[in-house]
Amino acid sequence: DTAVSQTPKYLVTQMGNDKSIKCEQNLGHDTMYWYKQDSKKFLKIMFSYNNKELIINETVPNRFSPKSPDKAHLNLHINSLELGDSAVYFCASSQETGGPGNEQFFGPGTRLTVL
Amino acid sequence: SQQGEEDPQALSIQEGENATMNCSYKTSINNLQWYRQNSGRGLVHLILIRSNEREKHSGRLRVTLDTSKKSSSLLITxxxxxxxxxxxxxxxxxNTPxxxxxxxxxxxxx
Structure with missing residues (x-):
């Protein structure tokens, strides 16, 4: 009955490969997010989707492409992986974007290591 | 940028003592939230304080917000x-995240 789940938990891959991380939420939330947390624990938003539509796209290389097949899923596909992509990626969801009181629920994270 | 900055970066205390953490930000806000992250885990929401509130409690947590100073504190007793x-x-x-x-x-x- 996990609220926000991500797979895989760990991902080790070679430079240049393409990989995907999956995220699912069973909270009925309208908005989902992807965050990147670097080695210094700084958490930065990458994308935000509301009802399957992209609403936030921060300065992220276009090698990163989010895909939302339905409201409960937001997957992250990364092409041509680089060493600097190594980080922990978190998926999160909230009832809606903006407005008062929208706490976010986070997944457990996916630790990506690019060799 | 409205990014919050916590202070101190690291804090070490004895069990039973109180812990106070501070947060400063740069622009007007709707609300400020505190999250906890255990090692190797995702973030967990602790408490939310709206811009028109000054203090909020939740169990052993106490959060204050001073919008004139653009700062907040989290006290764990x-x-x-x-x-x-x-x-x-x-x-x-x-409407920003x-x-x-x-x-x-x-x-x-x-």
């Missing part, structure tokens, strides 16, 4: 070893 974690403040403004600070790493020593 009677700390326990299980409180060891990183604590992040996050600000929400307009949360912007997180860099966190305070709290160590509670038994």
């Amino acid at each position: 009677a700390s326990r070893a299980a409180d060891t974690a990183s604590y992040f403040c996050a600000t929400e403004a307009g 949360l912007v997180f600070g860099k966190g305070t790493r709290l160590s509670v020593i038994a």
Whole structure:
């Protein structure tokens, strides 16, 4: 009955490969997010989707492409992986974007290591 | 940028003591939220305080907000070893998503 789940938990891959991380939420939330947390624990938003539509796209290389097949899923596909992509990626969801009181629920994270 | 900045970066206390963490931000906000992150885990929402509120309590947590100084504090009373974690403040403004600070790493020593 996990609220926000991500797979895989760990991902080790070679430079240049393409990989995907999956995220699912069973909270009925309208908005989902992807965050990147670097080695210094700084958490930065990458994308935000509301009802399957992209609403936030921060300065992220276009090698990163989010895909939302339905409201409960937001997957992250990364092409041509680089060493600097190594980080922990978190998926999160909230009832809606903006407005008062929208706490976010986070997944457990996916630790990506690019060799 | 409205990014919150936590202070101190790291804090080490004895079990039973109180822990205070501060957060400063730069622009007007709708609300400010505090999250906890245990090692190797995702963030967990602790408490939300709206811009028109000054203080909020939840169990052993007490949060204050001073919008004139653009700052907030999180107080954990009677700390326990299980409180060891990183604590992040996050600000929400307009229709933009949360912007997180860099966190305070709290160590509670038994």
